[in-house]
Amino acid sequence: GQQLNQSPQSMFIQEGEDVSMNCTSSSIFNTWLWYKQDPGEGPVLLIALYKAGELTSNGRLTAQFGITRKDSFLNISASIPSDVGIYFCAGQWGNKLVFGAGTILRVKS
Amino acid sequence: GAVVSQHPSRVICKSGTSVKIECRSLDFQATTMFWYRQFPKKSLMLMATSNEGSKATYEQGVEKDKFLINHASLTLSTLTVTSAHPEDSSFYICSATDPANTEAFFGQGTRLTVV
Numbered sequence: 258g259q260q261l262n263q264s265p266q267s268m269f270i271q272e273g274e275d276v277s278m279n280c281t282s283s284s285i286f287n288t289w290l291w292y293k294q295d296p297g298e299g300p301v302l303l304i305a306l307y308k309a310g311e312l313t314s315n316g317r318l319t320a321q322f323g324i325t326r327k328d329s330f331l332n333i334s335a336s337i338p339s340d341v342g343i344y345f346c347a348g349q350w351g352n353k354l355v356f357g358a359g360t361i362l363r364v365k366s
Numbered sequence: 367g368a369v370v371s372q373h374p375s376r377v378i379c380k381s382g383t384s385v386k387i388e389c390r391s392l393d394f395q396a397t398t399m400f401w402y403r404q405f406p407k408k409s410l411m412l413m414a415t416s417n418e419g420s421k422a423t424y425e426q427g428v429e430k431d432k433f434l435i436n437h438a439s440l441t442l443s444t445l446t447v448t449s450a451h452p453e454d455s456s457f458y459i460c461s462a463t464d465p466a467n468t469e470a471f472f473g474q475g476t477r478l479t480v481v
Contacts, residue, residue, distance in 0.1 A: 297473035299459050352398055356409045
């Protein structure tokens with residue numbers, strides 16, 4: 258079945274630092290999505306990517322859809338304490354989502 | 367933006383009892399909803415696709431008689447965990463896709479603890 262490899266598994270960074278995480282897949286997806294999940298809550302969509310090669314920004318967040326449609330990265334610039342949480346990539350094929358394992362982000366003030 | 371509401375947010379039940387979890391799309395109609403299960407610090411695993419007016423489609427390894435899904439209206443899907451056991455304790459999350467923009471919105475999740 259389809260699988261997504263997300264890395265790193267966790268990060269502990271200093272406030273103000275930039276963060277980068279990525280996902281790769283053995284399968285092609287039509288859409289790549291990045292979500293953030295706070296403890297005890299459902300995931301919230303951060304960025305959606307619809308075209309191969311697309312680079313999209315949302316405030317301090319930037320994400321790109323790989324040209325091969327098998328990978329994506331998410332960058333967070335100038336991290337702040339409220340960036341703490343679990344970040345998931347997800348590939349969409351049809352109406353189904355396949356999630357990566359998640360990246361746990363901790364920010365030290 | 368579109369909102370998906372899930373209820374209850376937390377539930378504790380005794381072994382052998384059944385628990386029903388509701389997922390509602392509040393401002394759009396969803397012909398399809400999805401149910402996921404998430405273990406602590408793990409990813410979301412798709413359990414089943416809930417189809418309005420027809421049977422749910424279950425992922426491999428998910429017991430359909432254990433996890434009953436009903437999608438009786440375009441705004442409500444329910445997941446019933448039947449004869450719950452402690453190993454069913456988990457975080458259950460639903461999602462619904464807004465047909466206007468194909469974006470998937472997630473409920474707040476339900477923490478189920480079976481004692």
